[in-house]
Amino acid sequence: MQYVLISSCLLGNPVRYDGRGVPNGDAVLARWLAEGRVVPVCPEVAGGMPIPRPPAEIEPGRLAAAVLDAGARVVAVTGEDVTLPFVHGAQAALAAARERGIRVAVLKEGSPSCGSGYVYDGHFVGRRQPGVGVTAELLTRAGLRVFSEKQWAEAEACLVECEARHVD
Numbered sequence: 001m002q003y004v005l006i007s008s009c010l011l012g013n014p015v016r017y018d019g020r021g022v023p024n025g026d027a028v029l030a031r032w033l034a035e036g037r038v039v040p041v042c043p044e045v046a047g048g049m050p051i052p053r054p055p056a057e058i059e060p061g062r063l064a065a066a067v068l069d070a071g072a073r074v075v076a077v078t079g080e081d082v083t084l085p086f087v088h089g090a091q092a093a094l095a096a097a098r099e100r101g102i103r104v105a106v107l108k109e110g111s112p113s114c115g116s117g118y119v120y121d122g123h124f125v126g127r128r129q130p131g132v133g134v135t136a137e138l139l140t141r142a143g144l145r146v147f148s149e150k151q152w153a154e155a156e157a158c159l160v161e162c163e164a165r166h167v168d
């Protein structure tokens with residue numbers, strides 16, 4: 001059986017920067033939970049960040065790829081450089097995925113760690129820009145398919161395809 005990596009906050013766990021969860025009631029997730037496939041991960045907490053914590057964004061004009069490769073930073077609204085815990089958290093998520101041979105992840109959209117379609121632009125004004133979070137970038141590089149909580153059907157199709165190919 002293929003396991004799936006899921007952002008812990010989507011399961012309702014109160015791990016977000018604001019100390020809350022964002023429980024998701026999609027039927028696909030409910031089925032995966034019942035099947036015992038779900039491996040929860042919160043990269044920011046795994047990387048050592050507290051709950052609650054100040055919101056953070058990738059610095060303006062940079063991408064997650066540059067955080068991993070080129071010295072770009074993740075910065076909290078307080079001005080604190082939180083790059084290291086974000087990178088460590090991404091590595092922890094990848095280690096969790098590798099431990100179970102996971103190839104599909106569904107992560108919370110918009111997060112500087114978990115976003116897979118958009119992130120915020122680094123000015124803390126709620127402005128979105130196309131891009132991915134640091135964890136989503138690292139997982140994608142490692143060959144995982146990363147989806148957001150708006151793409152359960154796509155994620156499920158990908159999982160079914162994985163299982164059909166017996167690639168676990």
Ligand code: SF4
Pocket residue numbers: 007008009010015016017041042043044045108111113114
């Ligand atoms: S979006 Fe990712 S890093 Fe943020 S609380 Fe959810 S699981 Fe943790």
